Amino acid sequence: MAKDTLLGKTLEELIQIVTELKLPKFTAKQIADWLYKKDIISIEEMSNLSLKARTALLENYDLGITASTKVQVSVDGTKKYLYPTAHAHKFIETAYIPDQKRNTLCVSSQVGCKMGCLFCMTGKQGFQGQLSSGEIINQIRSLPERENLSNIVYMGMGEPLDNVPELMKSLEILTSDYGMAMSPRRITVSTIGIIPGMIEFLNHSECHLAVSLHTPFEDERKKLMPVQNVYPIKDVLKIIRDFDFGLQRRISFEYIMFKGINDTPRHVKELCRILDGIKCRINLIRFHPIPDTPLDGSDDATMEDFKEQLTKKGITTTIRRSRGLDIFAACGLLSTKELVKRQEEDF
């Protein structure tokens, strides 16, 4: 049986581990330092731990730091890393997006995705498993450009709020003093609106929230995003409207633009209506076509006009630049379908 990994453990969990191994309690903080603040690749390198402590850890745990097995580099400088999961021989993708002012890492939270959105490549591979907090943190910890990283977005493979326990642990590690000590204002978690997970996240994290909206009309959204049948956007917006985001915490809405589907003046009007009273921004995203899709992306002029109309109505709106398109690292294109050993079929 594979050993559990240390990476991804919160300080509380590390205290529990050292207690079980009959090691001094302060060892937990030392281990956290090695895991999250230093650059080691083996337990043996934890040089301020006693030999007894290192031996006990080695006998019972793996470190959990796993280098990427492949990197693709886009003409625009975006890099897409392929990481194997710790034990299950599955793969995930992570996109590093350098820019002049900020360097963003787009991390995955699941292998594949259950949500089945019509426009998303990850959804087409189905769901192969949850990532542990260690596997989420490893995408950051093993990133060669880790020192340059300024922002993290949970917008890679999977729905983060369908994996709340591991998501929350990873956010604690990223933002705690004992961990990577990042400001929560540099971290954004994206969701399609899983309500129980969203409530948990809003109440127990300070990180920003992004909600995939894509159309303000419920009937249209159902056809694009099956989750609408379970968690309607009106319920999602009610929770957001009732929550006090304070001055610093940000709520944004992601809006992929589909030609003739969600890019009309009618949509502008309805967006303004449903978002009334919510201090937010809208990120307009170009649709990157995927195989067998019945959807086309809106053209640039339509997107600019849409942005202008929303801005005139007082909603801060941006058009997100597509990055890493040539290496399939852009929004909605991450997939390890080809690497997934096909699950035994049951249908």
Add this chain to the structure above:
Amino acid sequence: MESITEQKNKLSTTIVIENKAIAPGVFVLKYKKVKSFTAGQYIGLTTDLSVTPRLYTIASGENDAEVQVLYNLKDDGWLTPRLSEIKPGSELYVTNPDGDFIDDESPAWWIASGTGIAPYAAMFRSGLLKNKTLIHGGRYDHSFYFEKEFIPVLKENYIRCCSQDKGEGLYHGRLTRYLQDVKELPENCRFFLCGSPEMVVEVRDLLIKRGVEYERIVAEIYF
């Protein structure tokens, strides 16, 4: 902002009437109905007020006195190992029914894999019988839950696609192959899909490739 207490207040206590395995690892749980529902809706279930309810589509008819839920035992899950042990007379906590995976009397194909049959069982038991074709994909000949109810009523409009076993009345093969083999897909008909994400995305792609407008496809994914 909805507090945890407010969420809990939305849960109703009910009593388990029956909890029975109907196939290896697959159970039907029956409990006393608390609130009325529309066929195709889901409820949240939990055995512990401190644990977020898990969602299950109701499988019983709208007018039945009891609510039926079909579930797979997942050994690594939190709820289903506990549910599988629950005895008649035990208390259970349920949310109000909700959800929009709802059909009407217009023509439709109901496509399911595994326990994704549940909403169609609810629709069928609620009287939606005309103009419906039910296609169920399963691995074994015991995977076709509620088949004894469907066969005499739906007759040739009930297709069981069995990927592993062969048997009388079974189409031997995956349901995606069946759908590929169908010569002509009906027009002016909606396609309801319910089951695993893999099935839903694969069937949706297949239907779109065969010319079905995506607006005619209604999907519910189990998560």
